Amino acid sequence: MAELMPSLPLDTLAAAPRDVAVARLVALGPAARLVFRGREAAIGPAGEAFGVPLPREACRVNAADGRYALWLGPDEWMLLALDTDPAPIFAAIEAATAGLPHALTDVSARSTGIEIAGPQAAFVLGQGCPLDLSPEAFPVGMCTRTLFHKAEIVLVRTAPDIFHIDVWRSFAPYVWELLEEGRREFA
Amino acid sequence: MLIIDCPWCGARPEVEFAYGGEAHIARPSDPSALSDQEWADFLYNRTNPKGLHAERWRHLHGCGRYFNAVRDTVSDFFVVTYKAGEPRPDAGTEGGDR
Numbered sequence A: 001m002a003e004l005m006p007s008l009p010l011d012t013l014a015a016a017p018r019d020v021a022v023a024r025l026v027a028l029g030p031a032a033r034l035v036f037r038g039r040e041a042a043i044g045p046a047g048e049a050f051g052v053p054l055p056r057e058a059c060r061v062n063a064a065d066g067r068y069a070l071w072l073g074p075d076e077w078m079l080l081a082l083d084t085d086p087a088p089i090f091a092a093i094e095a096a097t098a099g100l101p102h103a104l105t106d107v108s109a110r111s112t113g114i115e116i117a118g119p120q121a122a123f124v125l126g127q128g129c130p131l132d133l134s135p136e137a138f139p140v141g142m143c144t145r146t147l148f149h150k151a152e153i154v155l156v157r158t159a160p161d162i163f164h165i166d167v168w169r170s171f172a173p174y175v176w177e178l179l180e181e182g183r184r185e186f187a
Numbered sequence B: 001m002l003i004i005d006c007p008w009c010g011a012r013p014e015v016e017f018a019y020g021g022e023a024h025i026a027r028p029s030d031p032s033a034l035s036d037q038e039w040a041d042f043l044y045n046r047t048n049p050k051g052l053h054a055e056r057w058r059h060l061h062g063c064g065r066y067f068n069a070v071r072d073t074v075s076d077f078f079v080v081t082y083k084a085g086e087p088r089p090d091a092g093t094e095g096g097d098r
């Protein structure tokens, strides 16, 4: 019997993206994604266990060694590590926050990552995202939940020309194809 | 597009928000002590003013938090937003004609 292999929602669509150098599109592989919610006492220890302090400023990302701590709300963070097994991170944070009021949830399989990079990346995103994505209004190191057309996404600017999009997997083909649509004029 | 000031995230577009009804309506602590009329007032009857209205909004596609806003129901102008749990600011004179 053939072995069942887990698939990512963009495996087929992303196999042959348009070649558009000014806004390159990449479907990212599996990642560890944990949502941490907690009261004051648990926030520090959770960041120490993750290896990245949880940002206390709204809509900011802290990053170190390929690990990202995203502020999503005043008591809510997403902890993201590309190509990483979530189980050891989960166990480490649970150990560090034992007895402190908090909730830690493994949502690794809930969403998938897309990277859009290049000098026209913000322009392409702007066709579906209502935010001002100029570097002054949305600088490197900023993140937020927002909308891309009618799908909710988490958007992070990791470099002046690079955005990371995290989208629920069932919405991923919708977002991908609308990004492709937005890139057509540069093809 | 209407811009709404989330008390946590700052100025954001209206499409990220969801309306949550009139603000500062506390659930009665002992519902069984109320008359039917008082209970109906709590459940259904709202002030529905023409003018400044304190109301709940949720930054649904953002930080996810509920907060309160004073909005002019005639002009749709948001006079002020503030965090849930804070008292209603005195908004009677501020910004109403902007």
Ligand SMILES: [Zn+2]
Pocket (backbone or CB within 6 Å): B006, B007, B008, B009, B010, B059, B062, B063, B064, B065
């Ligand atoms: Zn917000």
